[in-house]
Amino acid sequence: MKGKRMMLCLLGGMMLCSGCAARREQAQQMLQQQKEEDRYDSMTLAMDTVINTTIYDERGEELLLEVEQEIQRLEGLFSVTKADSDISKLNANAGKEETALSEETYALLKTSKEISTETGGSFDITISPVVKLWGFTEEEHHVPSQTEIDQAMALVDEDQLLMEENNTAYLEEEGMAVDLGAIAKGYASDVVADLLRQEGVESALISLGGNLACIGTKPDGSLWEAALANPLDETDYVGLFQVSDCFLITSGGYQRYFEQDGKRYHHIIDPDTGYPAESGLLSVTILSEDGTKADALSTALFVMGLDRALDFWRNSDDFEAVLITEDGRVIATEGAAAVFSFEGRDNDFTYETVNR
Structure with missing residues (x-):
């Protein structure tokens, strides 16, 4: 297979020199077909979401297995529902004793605390x-009473998650608990992307629910295209990203929710109130080279609301964002706008670009 690919590349180069457009196009099509033959796809369930992976590499089948095993390993560390995970053990020991953690879990907890401080508590595990x-x-939904919320909110305080020596941590109050659901998939995206790059993969796409990791470009050298979902219509999208080597991560109240007495309640809880965030936003998409931080920031900026989110962006230099508001605006930061197209979209949204 390697010999065949080398011959096609050489043939294509020869045609470029000849100046024959028709034969050059034919060679490019042959090369693209060969690369497509090295396409491998998988779909699996892990981390409470559907994970789709596409790898363009002649070792794709083997690499897909490595990706799946790595994600399952991380789920085994970070799950809040698996009794033997690091996080479950930490939560079970709250108010009792320190918990020995893996180096990865310890590091992710530290990162989570740092982002909590950076975002003024809008992100809080x-x-x-x-x-x-x-x-x-x-997934046993109901609307709790104010008394229940007050009691639970008394246990929310990232300052009482103590990071001790030798990869140990301690939750000071019994009943406290952490949940890495708003950052773990982003971290997994980082880990898997690094794994594939180290294996020499130049073209791959991994989707973990609302998290998209783009490795390199498409096999033909063109950019990856990713549609940004319309939060009001699951069959529609509001625009297309064209990107390479980055992470695109979206959080929105439309992704997980339930309805009771005619009102919708979504899963993104405001750490200040204990209720689903009412920030005026429908979704936030973060574009970054750091999947871990992008995952956390998509939640934090959703909680912040438009004005605070844009102020936060203006004081940062490691991410761009597209925010969709409840009043029908699609607002792209200048870096995101450079790779985001909404041409030809027929909807009721208005599109804006904001600058620093």
Whole structure:
């Protein structure tokens, strides 16, 4: 197979020199067909979401297995529902004793605390008792009473998650708990992308629910295209990204929710109130080279609301964003606007670009 690919590349180069457009196009099509033959796809369930992976590499079948095993390994560390995970053990020991953690879990907890501080608490992994109270942890939804919310909110405080020496951590109050659901998939995207790059993969796409990791470009050298979903219509999209080597991660109230007495309640809980965030936003998409941070920021900026989110972006230099508001605006930061197209979209949204 390698010899055949080399011959096609050489043949294509010869045709470029000849100046024959028709034969040059034919050679390019032959090369693209050969690359497509090295396409491998998989779909699996892990981390409470559907994971789709596409790899263009002659070792694709073997690499898909490595990707799946790596994601399952990370789920085994970070799951809030698996009894033997690092996070479940930490939560079970709350108010009792320190918990020895893997180096990865410890590092991700530290990163989570740093992002919590950076975002002024809009991202807080100790919100777990409140998320569970609303029924989102085990998908047993109900609207809790204010008394129940107040009691659960008393256990939300990232300052009481203590990071001790030798990869140990401690939750100070019994009943406290952490949930890495708003950052773990982004971290998994980072890990898997690094794994594939180290294996020499130059073209791959991994989708973990609302998290998209783009490795390199398409096999023909063109950019990956990713549609940004319309939060009001699951069959529609509001625009297309054209990107390479980056992470695109979206959070929105339309992704997980339930309805009770005619009102919709989504899964993104505001750490300040204990209720689903009412920020005026329908979704936030983060574009970054850091999948871990992008995942956390998509949640944090959704909680912040438009004005605070844009102020936060203006004081940062490591991400871009597209925010969709409840009043029908699609607002792209200048870096995102450079790779985001909405031409030809027929909808009721208005499109804006904001600058620093």
